[in-house]
Amino acid sequence: MTEPESHRLSSVILASVFGAIALVAVCVRLWARCVIQRRAGWDDLCTALAVIPVLALAVTFVLSSEVYGTSMHTWDNTLPNLLAQRQVALIMEILYVVGSGLVRISVLLFYRRIGSRSISRGFMIATWVSIGSLVGYILAFVGVLFASCQPLHAFWDQIDPVWAATHAWQCFNEPVHIILATAIAIIQDAVVTTLPAVLCWNLRISFREKVALGSIFVVGYLTPVIAAVRIYFIVRLYYLTYDTSWTSWYCWMLAMMELLIAIACSSLPAVRVFFKQYKPYVRVMGTARGIKSVFTKTTSRKSLSVQRSRRESLSTVRLAEPVYSKQSMDHDPS
Known part of the structure; x- marks a missing residue:
């Protein structure tokens, strides 16, 4: 059927x-x-x-x-x-x-x-x-x-x-x-x-x-x-x-x-008012996300450079410490 x-x-x-x-x-x-x-x-x-x-x-x-x-x-x-x-x-x-x-x-x-x-x-x-x-x-x-x-x-x-x-x-x-x-x-x-x-x-x-x-x-x-x-x-x-x-x-x-x-x-005229009111917030949110993304990338790059400079400073200090101790001992008045 x-x-x-x-x-x-x-x-x-x-x-x-x-x-x-x-x-x-x-x-x-x-x-x-x-x-x-x-x-x-x-x-x-x-x-x-x-x-x-x-x-x-x-x-x-x-x-x-x-x-x-x-x-x-x-x-x-x-x-x-x-x-x-x-x-x-x-x-x-x-x-x-x-x-x-x-x-x-x-x-x-x-x-x-x-x-x-x-x-x-x-x-x-x-x-x-x-x-x-x-x-x-x-x-x-x-x-x-x-x-x-x-x-x-x-x-x-x-x-x-x-x-x-x-x-x-x-x-x-x-x-x-x-x-x-x-x-x-x-x-x-x-x-x-x-x-x-x-x-x-x-x-x-x-x-x-x-x-x-x-x-x-x-x-x-x-x-x-x-x-x-x-x-x-x-x-x-x-x-x-x-x-x-x-x-x-x-x-x-x-x-x-x-x-x-x-x-x-x-209802279309009021819909136009609605989107006109909230359009700036959408732009701000989009801009904020972009800024956050750029800031995150910049911060990560800065953190890497800071960490690298810290490691270089520590290695310099460590190399300088023995020289400073030897000179001190040679000029020790005692």
Whole structure:
């Protein structure tokens, strides 16, 4: 019997690598803000809160892939696995909406803080409007998820044809809901990533610093690109294939990657502060090691020369002692 085709450990590798990068970036950010600068703000709090649903999404994705079979084709799964996949999918949708919203809010709060004294009032109003729309996005889509099916367990039980034929249930148009949520996320990502161009250009800093700061946020354009690719797999999942398990794996893999990259990119300015703070210590340590090495070599050479000169002095003294004794005896008045 041949082994069913699967994505194998791809989910574990992707979640581990990019999850570790995101976690380290956030930890460095919090250290830079709270310890080095001692100026932690609401944006840092939102980032700390966003880590919870973002990493939970990564863990849930691995669980769905490796335990409940989304890494395999639908025809290679059992009915209990298919039901569990739908239950986990509901959890991941909630985590995605909350996590993506908090990451974007943290970025906008960061803009508001660094641009409060040098940016126009129109920019600040646009920032607050964007934050308000994100809060509404989180509340609206989480509410829609819980109200999507009546009763709620019909969200996963409808996969069972026997249950679906023998029970009364009703669900909203799920594909439209998911596609709309992803499309709004793309627009929000584009807005959140484009605002730094205006912010950096109006800041009273050197052109070189503007380019350095702007290049950090250019990486943020990866998230809307990933979300756009995810829309293709969502359309394929609901309209073009019956292999829901295999296709949903790509949807949730891209959702996980989108959030992990987004939260890592949002922490890059603080990572820059962290390395700028500790770079001199690294140089000093390297210089100290070099000096120690040179000093050790010089000391060893000096010690050898000192030992050689001491041996020569002792031999000279020993040769001189008999002559001195004989002369003393010849001139002894006694």
